[in-house]
Amino acid sequence: MAALHELERAYAKARRDPAFQRELRELLTQYAGRPTPLYYAKRLSQALGGRRIYLKREDLLHTGAHKINNTLGQGLLARRMGKHRIIAETGAGQHGVATATVAALLGFECEVFMGEEDMQRQALNVVRMRLLGARVTPVTGGTKTLKDATSEAIRNWVTTVRTTHYCIGSVVGPHPYPMLVRDFQSVIGREARQQILKAEHRLPDVLLACVGGGSNAIGLFHAFRDDRRVRLIGVEAGGTSLTPGHHAATLVKGRPGVLHGAKSLLLQDRVGQVLATESISAGLDYPGVGPEHAYYQLTKRAEYVAVDDTRALRAAQQLARLEGILPALEPSHALAYLARLAPRLRRHAVVVLGLSGRGDKDVQTMAQRLMSTSNGTPARHI
Amino acid sequence: MERLRATFNRLRRSRRAVLIPFVMGGDPDLATTASLLLALQDAGADVIEVGIPFSDPLADGPTIQAASARALRRGATPSRVLEAIASVQAQLRVPIVCLSYWNPIMQFGSDGSPRSFLQAAHAHGVSGLIVPDVPVEEGRVLQDAAAQERIATIFLAAPTSPPNRLRAIARASQGFVYYVSVTGTTGARHALPDDLVRGIRQLKRMTTKPVCVGFGIATPAQAATVARIADGVIVGSALVQTIAAASSRDDAVQRASRFVKRLRSAVG
Numbered sequence: 309m310a311a312l313h314e315l316e317r318a319y320a321k322a323r324r325d326p327a328f329q330r331e332l333r334e335l336l337t338q339y340a341g342r343p344t345p346l347y348y349a350k351r352l353s354q355a356l357g358g359r360r361i362y363l364k365r366e367d368l369l370h371t372g373a374h375k376i377n378n379t380l381g382q383g384l385l386a387r388r389m390g391k392h393r394i395i396a397e398t399g400a401g402q403h404g405v406a407t408a409t410v411a412a413l414l415g416f417e418c419e420v421f422m423g424e425e426d427m428q429r430q431a432l433n434v435v436r437m438r439l440l441g442a443r444v445t446p447v448t449g450g451t452k453t454l455k456d457a458t459s460e461a462i463r464n465w466v467t468t469v470r471t472t473h474y475c476i477g478s479v480v481g482p483h484p485y486p487m488l489v490r491d492f493q494s495v496i497g498r499e500a501r502q503q504i505l506k507a508e509h510r511l512p513d514v515l516l517a518c519v520g521g522g523s524n525a526i527g528l529f530h531a532f533r534d535d536r537r538v539r540l541i542g543v544e545a546g547g548t549s550l551t552p553g554h555h556a557a558t559l560v561k562g563r564p565g566v567l568h569g570a571k572s573l574l575l576q577d578r579v580g581q582v583l584a585t586e587s588i589s590a591g592l593d594y595p596g597v598g599p600e601h602a603y604y605q606l607t608k609r610a611e612y613v614a615v616d617d618t619r620a621l622r623a624a625q626q627l628a629r630l631e632g633i634l635p636a637l638e639p640s641h642a643l644a645y646l647a648r649l650a651p652r653l654r655r656h657a658v659v660v661l662g663l664s665g666r667g668d669k670d671v672q673t674m675a676q677r678l679m680s681t682s683n684g685t686p687a688r689h690i
Numbered sequence: 691m692e693r694l695r696a697t698f699n700r701l702r703r704s705r706r707a708v709l710i711p712f713v714m715g716g717d718p719d720l721a722t723t724a725s726l727l728l729a730l731q732d733a734g735a736d737v738i739e740v741g742i743p744f745s746d747p748l749a750d751g752p753t754i755q756a757a758s759a760r761a762l763r764r765g766a767t768p769s770r771v772l773e774a775i776a777s778v779q780a781q782l783r784v785p786i787v788c789l790s791y792w793n794p795i796m797q798f799g800s801d802g803s804p805r806s807f808l809q810a811a812h813a814h815g816v817s818g819l820i821v822p823d824v825p826v827e828e829g830r831v832l833q834d835a836a837a838q839e840r841i842a843t844i845f846l847a848a849p850t851s852p853p854n855r856l857r858a859i860a861r862a863s864q865g866f867v868y869y870v871s872v873t874g875t876t877g878a879r880h881a882l883p884d885d886l887v888r889g890i891r892q893l894k895r896m897t898t899k900p901v902c903v904g905f906g907i908a909t910p911a912q913a914a915t916v917a918r919i920a921d922g923v924i925v926g927s928a929l930v931q932t933i934a935a936a937s938s939r940d941d942a943v944q945r946a947s948r949f950v951k952r953l954r955s956a957v958g
Contacts, residue, residue, distance in 0.1 A: 449752070462748055463874075466874055467874035470873070569823065579769075
């Protein structure tokens, strides 16, 4: 608790400090590559019957996903607090890579906790983190995925709290993390709002983003939260089916609960044990969700839906072929839902979709899946 | 709560430190837990702490994580653990303190409040409750509901807690204050931290309530050291390891009993 109070105070000060904001802005521009384009996806738009689809290209950021927005902010904060070691949990490895990157940039020691199963399915990112000088510690407890990596990072943090900052990767965990991460990610929506007003001279009809913990979705939604006419839709991982243990659709299927120091919705059994989750995308494979999403759902400000593995995979392929953009499997869930939603939207509807990351890390997973569904002869099908 | 207070008062008068062994409810199974409670009482435990297994035990190291997972695999649930306690209630003279994470407590009733759990705990003979993931700042709901059922709420104080927090923790704790000896999770350690004595003394200056120390105390010698400065000693992981290493249920009870006897004679 003392460390959370320290973080809360440090952040409250940094937030108002022009020097902190300037340094963060400079790093986001010069180092990470902001602003990211809001790209009008013409061929995808045509394929979806003329609805105007814009992609917010967070996949073009340094390290390949939106995660760097947050790790740069938290890295600068950690330096202000005098910490010299930074730890993180990671699922798909994107947040781990973004943390390792910032640790290298700012000269911190870095340790990333990653579920053993995720280390296998995202092997490439494990190598990337190690190349960046981080130690990657396998987590063998529980489900061996993001949930247990988060638990292990918290356990390590309470042990090393005097020297270490815990750089959490999503809008989850105890206060002030959900707020802090949202603030660092909300640059996505601020840019997108300006860009769409410039391109279309009006606000979009719909915003779409995938939701695991929910950082890229909150980042996109936040600047539009008071634009009541803009529909906000979060897309969760439906896994292989919406039966307990086979998906990660917390907002669709969860009940209120407490995990990792936050009260939100939670996938759990009758007596409150947290359920295992399943998803083709390691980054969405989490049984909790950011409390602000639960609030948006409760107040009906946003809608939440789920898309299964197969559809997400198909959507990734579709975007690759139509636009020459290979998306990560996480935003592919949002792309898949877009395909279902588009016919129900009015003809000239404007949609902004958060393309939170690129698909390089998922090539191995995609290859395995596509091979197994086409009798080992991938050439024609892929 | 009364039973807990009476125990501490009695031991304070006789200037003995309170010995509090911890077992995970349902590890290796619920019947063994019931036998363990009686055996540990006979071996010299003054209070027994019983863990309610949880899928995500954040404050626990590998030993208790594994025990929790074993108990869940064998079908332990919060209500079954309470039933195991109740099954030997008639023979138990020592107070039982449960340790549970917040979520199973919240889910026990249908309204998300801890009331149902606390009612059941009281009805099954539980005197106190430790919830490691409820900090004192968020403890109001828990404290109010516990007070109604006359269950003592015990909060955790850490070496990193600043003085004003330590004071709040001491104020909110009933029965005793739980001082966490290490910055970190539960688990046996080779050596006690250097600043432990200073930390305990600091807390004891702030409160007249008994201060019990846990996390990382593994051997009779360590327990004896702590007993000289604190009002009580909590031994968890080392005992859980002893139980896990046993070859049968009977062996588990015998080994646990022997270990607690050694702790007892070391603590005095």
